[in-house]
Amino acid sequence: MKRLEVRSLAVDLGPSRALQGIDLSLEPGCLTALIGPNGAGKTTLLRAMAGLVRPSAGEVALNGTPIARMPASERARAIAYLPQGGGVAWPLPVAKVVALGRLPFGERPEELPAKGREAVEAALRAVALEGFESRPATSLSGGERARMLLARALATQAPVLLADEPVAALDPRHQLIVLEVLKARARAGATVVAILHDLNLAARFADRIVLLDQGKVEVSGLPETVLTEAHLGSSFGIRARVTREEAGLLVLAQGPLPDP
Amino acid sequence: MTGALCPRRVSCSIEGATKTPLMSLARSPLIPGLIVLVAGLCLASLVVGPAPIAILTALKALVSDQGAASIVVREIRLPRTLLALMIGWVFGLSGAGLQGLLRNPLADTAVFGAPQAAAFGAVLVIYSGLIGTLSWALPFAAIAGALLSIALVVAVAGKNATIVVLVLAGLAVGSLAGAGTSLAISLSPNPFAVTEIVFWLLGSFEDRSMVHVLLAAPFILFASLLILKASSGLRALALGEETARSLGTDVARLRGLIVAGAAIGTGASVAVAGSIGFVGLVAPHLVRPFVGYDPARTLVPAGLAGAALLLAADCTVRLIPSGAEVKVGVLTALIGVPFFLWVIARRKAELVETPA
Numbered sequence: 001m002k003r004l005e006v007r008s009l010a011v012d013l014g015p016s017r018a019l020q021g022i023d024l025s026l027e028p029g030c031l032t033a034l035i036g037p038n039g040a041g042k043t044t045l046l047r048a049m050a051g052l053v054r055p056s057a058g059e060v061a062l063n064g065t066p067i068a069r070m071p072a073s074e075r076a077r078a079i080a081y082l083p084q085g086g087g088v089a090w091p092l093p094v095a096k097v098v099a100l101g102r103l104p105f106g107e108r109p110e111e112l113p114a115k116g117r118e119a120v121e122a123a124l125r126a127v128a129l130e131g132f133e134s135r136p137a138t139s140l141s142g143g144e145r146a147r148m149l150l151a152r153a154l155a156t157q158a159p160v161l162l163a164d165e166p167v168a169a170l171d172p173r174h175q176l177i178v179l180e181v182l183k184a185r186a187r188a189g190a191t192v193v194a195i196l197h198d199l200n201l202a203a204r205f206a207d208r209i210v211l212l213d214q215g216k217v218e219v220s221g222l223p224e225t226v227l228t229e230a231h232l233g234s235s236f237g238i239r240a241r242v243t244r245e246e247a248g249l250l251v252l253a254q255g256p257l258p259d260p
Numbered sequence: 261m262t263g264a265l266c267p268r269r270v271s272c273s274i275e276g277a278t279k280t281p282l283m284s285l286a287r288s289p290l291i292p293g294l295i296v297l298v299a300g301l302c303l304a305s306l307v308v309g310p311a312p313i314a315i316l317t318a319l320k321a322l323v324s325d326q327g328a329a330s331i332v333v334r335e336i337r338l339p340r341t342l343l344a345l346m347i348g349w350v351f352g353l354s355g356a357g358l359q360g361l362l363r364n365p366l367a368d369t370a371v372f373g374a375p376q377a378a379a380f381g382a383v384l385v386i387y388s389g390l391i392g393t394l395s396w397a398l399p400f401a402a403i404a405g406a407l408l409s410i411a412l413v414v415a416v417a418g419k420n421a422t423i424v425v426l427v428l429a430g431l432a433v434g435s436l437a438g439a440g441t442s443l444a445i446s447l448s449p450n451p452f453a454v455t456e457i458v459f460w461l462l463g464s465f466e467d468r469s470m471v472h473v474l475l476a477a478p479f480i481l482f483a484s485l486l487i488l489k490a491s492s493g494l495r496a497l498a499l500g501e502e503t504a505r506s507l508g509t510d511v512a513r514l515r516g517l518i519v520a521g522a523a524i525g526t527g528a529s530v531a532v533a534g535s536i537g538f539v540g541l542v543a544p545h546l547v548r549p550f551v552g553y554d555p556a557r558t559l560v561p562a563g564l565a566g567a568a569l570l571l572a573a574d575c576t577v578r579l580i581p582s583g584a585e586v587k588v589g590v591l592t593a594l595i596g597v598p599f600f601l602w603v604i605a606r607r608k609a610e611l612v613e614t615p616a
Contacts, residue, residue, distance in 0.1 A: 050506050076508030083502040089363030090498055090553040103496050103507045109554075136553075152499065156507075 001028040002078060002159040004049060004191050008058035011041075011048050018044040019215045022058070026193060026208075028159070031186040033206035034195045035226075037236050040212040042195045043084065046162050049193065050081035062160065076104035080158035084165045084195075086149050091136035094148050098123055101155030116155075123154035126181050143174040150178060154185065161185055163194040167201065179205045203227055203249040211235055223249055233257060290550045294564035298345065301571035305341040306333055308575045340465040342473045344574045344588075345567045347533055348543075350480045350525035352566020353559055355540025357487040357518040360494035360555030362426070365548075366603060368541035369526045370596075371427055372413045373434025374406040375537055378530035380437040380444075381405025383457050387444045399479050403527030409433045410523050414515075463534035463589020465574050472532040479528030486521030487559065490514050494555040536589040538596020539566045545603065 009022040019041045026032055034042050047053045049060050051067045059066045067075050080101070088097055098120050099109035107116040124130055127147035132140070140148060150166060163182065167175040175198070183205055186192040196202045202209055202223065209226040211218040213235040219226050227249055232240040237259075241252045306318045311332050313321070320326055321333040351369070358367040369375060385401040409430075416429045441461070448454045493514040496504035501511050529536065546569075547561035570592070577586045 047502075052502060052505055072508040072510065076506060079506070081503070081506035083500065083506075086500050086503055088498055089500075090548075090555060092498060092553050096552065096554065097499070100496055100499060100507065103492075103509070108492070109495065110557075149499075152503075 001189050002063050002191055003028060004079075004160055004193075005061045005064075006045075006049065006058070007061065009045075009048060009055050009060065010057040011044055011053055012056045013044065013053075017056075017215060019048065022217055024210060024217065024220065026160075026191050028189055028191045029186055030207040031183050031192045031194065031205060032208045032210060033202040034193060034210050034212060035197070035199065035202055036212035036218075040235075041215040042212050043164055045212065046081070046164050046193065046195060049160075050079055050162050051075050052081070073104050073106075076158075077156065078158055079160040079162065080153040080156040082150060082153040082161070082163040082166060084168065087145070088137040088149075091138040093134045094129065094137055094140070095120060095124070095133035097137045097148055098151045098155050101152045104156060119155045119157050120151075123151040126154055126184070127151045128177065143170055146170055146174065147178065150181065154181070159189070160191045161193070163192070165195050165197065168197065175201060199227060199232075199251040199253075200249075203251060204247065227251055290547065290561055291564065294547075294561055294568065298564055298567050298571065301568055301575065302341050302345060304575050305344065305571050306337050309337060309578050335469070339468045339470050339473050340574060341571070342470075343465050343468055343476070343533055344570045346473070346476060346480045347529040347536065348539055348567035348570030349563040350483055350529060350566075351536070351539040351570070352543035353484055353487050353540075353563035354518075354522035354525050355542075355566070356544040356555070356558045356562035357490065357494070358522055358540070359544050360497065360558065361490075361515060361518045363498065363500075363555075364426075365545065365607065366427070366541070366600070368538070369406070369410070369522050370434075370537040370541065372430040373409045373432075373437055374523060374526045375530050375535045376434040376437040376441070377409030378402040378406040378527045379461055379535050380440045381408075381527070382531050383441050383444050383461075386453060386457055386460075387448060396475065399475060399528045399531040402531035403479065403524050405437065406523040406527040406530070407520070409437060410519050414519065460534045462587040463536040463592075464577075464585070464587040465533055466585055466587075468532065476528045476532040479524050483521045483525030483528065484563070486517045486524070490517040490521070491556040491559050494559075498555055534587075534589055536570070536592050538592050538600065539569050541603075542596055542599050543569055545599075 004026040006022050006024040009019055010017065011019040022045060034046065036042050044053060048055055051060070059068060061067065062070070062078055067079070070078070096109045099112055099116065101123065102109070102112060102116040102119060105116065107113060112120065124133065127150055129144065129147055129151060132144065132148070137145070137148060146166065150163070153161060153163065161182070166182065167178050170178065179201060182192050182194055186207070206223060208221065209223050210220040211226050211231060218235050219231055227242055229240055229242055232238055232251070237257045239254045239257055241254060243250050243252070303315060307313055307315055313329050313332060317326060317329050318333050321330040322338070355368045358369065359365055361367070379402070381401040381404050382398050385397055412433050413426065413429045417425045445454055445457055493504070493509045496507045496509040497511065497514065505511050543566035544558050544562040546565045548558050551557040551561060570588070573591050574588050577588050577591055580586050
């Protein structure tokens with residue numbers, strides 16, 4: 001159980017400030033959705049949480065320990081990161097790609113110990129890719145590849161899982177499968193953060209939502225606190241109707257607002 | 261719990277002692293097979309040539325005095341054999357390392373213009389007239405040239421360059437180095453230096469001595485260690501730089517190891533044997549299917565395949581009936597360039613968009 005804390009974080013990308021004054025506390029057991037318009041800094045924030053970009057100010061801490069001070073392998077065991085739209089360069093067998101998630105433990109894919117093998121199998125089962133073990137990774141469809149890469153991140157069994165647009169370019173069925181996997185990881189005690197563009201999926205699956213706009217946290221909290229017509233108007237520039245249905249919130253985007 | 265990971269398991273075995281298909285690969289006869297092949301070609305390289313020497317005589321001549329045969333085998337053929345072995349090895353290893361680093365099957369030191377730049381570095385030294393082709397300064401100059409070219413290509417192309425950008429940058433750097441070499445040749449006041457440069461540029465193991473072997477060996481050994489040290493990181497890199505870093509891989513260190521290893525290996529090789537291209541491009545392709553396309557496990561077999569290729573090429577040039585011996589660098593280019601074109605033709609669809 002690890003709490004991920006972001007304290008007064010600022011990140012500069014080149015000359016421009018990408019993030020400023022970010023304060024967040026991400027709880028174990030929660031699936032947090034990171035939403036915001038293009039260029040809001042979502043990916044930068046997720047990369048900073050994974051320790052992949054150096055903050056210009058502030059820090060990211062895991063149970064009180066700044067991740068910048070953790071050795072790379074320890075950080076890799078604690079935080080699994082799934083980048084957006086990743087691929088595999090070589091036609092490696094699927095089982096081997098997923099087994100790469102065990103590298104932070106020093107486990108080599110061709111001689112996984114029992115614990116590593118179990119983690120790989122559990123990850124493949126979670127994303128419904130049993131039977132794909134010896135298929136070349138490059139022969140998979142888009143949906144299968146996304147699930148394989150998610151399995152790779154799951155195989156680390158890290159207490160923190162960060163996923164950048166894990167359901168982008170997936171069909172509705174696979175979107176639901178992947179989000180259910182993320183939710184299950186959260187329910188099992190992990191701290192899960194996912195960048196989502198589909199506001200309805202965010203409303204339906206996220207325990208908490210963080211709305212990022214122009215490098216700052218506009219609002220964060222429960223879905224009904226964040227997904228309001230006013231916030232969607234000011235941050236996304238859309239006219240939207242938010243209604244409460246039996247299954248949860250329903251966001252109906254009606255049209256773009258004129259440029260302010 | 262191992263069943264799902266080992267679909268190819270043939271016989272029932274005790275739980276926990278089962279092998280994944282990947283583990284069984286570790287016992288595949290690829291590396292021993294390649295070693296036998298390389299050893300056979302080494303032997304052939306001692307036997308083949310204008311003076312016919314039987315295999316047994318050649319072996320005896322290595323260890324005991326067999327008169328003329330000993331002179332031919334020890335003084336003329338053994339240096340060639342050792343150079344082809346070492347240089348083929350380091351070219352194959354560098355090619356596999358660079359292809360793994362850039363996640364692209366078309367990467368090779370030749371594509372970066374490194375051999376041309378190494379040649380230019382060496383030519384500058386020879387041109388100065390102070391140093392002959394048998395000096396310790398030569399490998400250093402060649403290595404500096406190779407390092408400079410690879411660094412220049414990587415700097416110009418940037419971090420997320422596509423292969424198109426990389427190849428274009430490599431082409432430009434290689435052409436620049438080639439122009440520099442041509443300039444040095446055309447301005448040279450010393451006709452002996454010109455002849456020396458031109459012949460050496462063609463790439464050959466002809467008339468090399470043990471001094472050449474000793475000149476290159478330490479650098480090639482060092483380069484091999486650098487590249488092999490990077491091997492496990494190449495696996496994580498198959499998933500891209502971001503993922504590799506998130507898995508705890510120090511990508512900058514990995515890049516440094518492979519680029520330095522490739523440049524040192526290329527520089528030292530060019531310094532003693534001139535320009536020999538395309539071995540590093542071809543060798544990894546030949547072995548990759550046998551190691552399940554694992555970039556880390558491609559390294560050693562690719563090195564051995566490179567050694568086999570170059571030994572075979574060097575034997576072949578001695579067998580081609582011609583007045584003067586065909587230069588081995590010419591032969592590897594004649595075989596390697598069509599292969600390069602074939603790989604491009606086969607993979608052109610993905611080459612358009614794959615970031616390197």
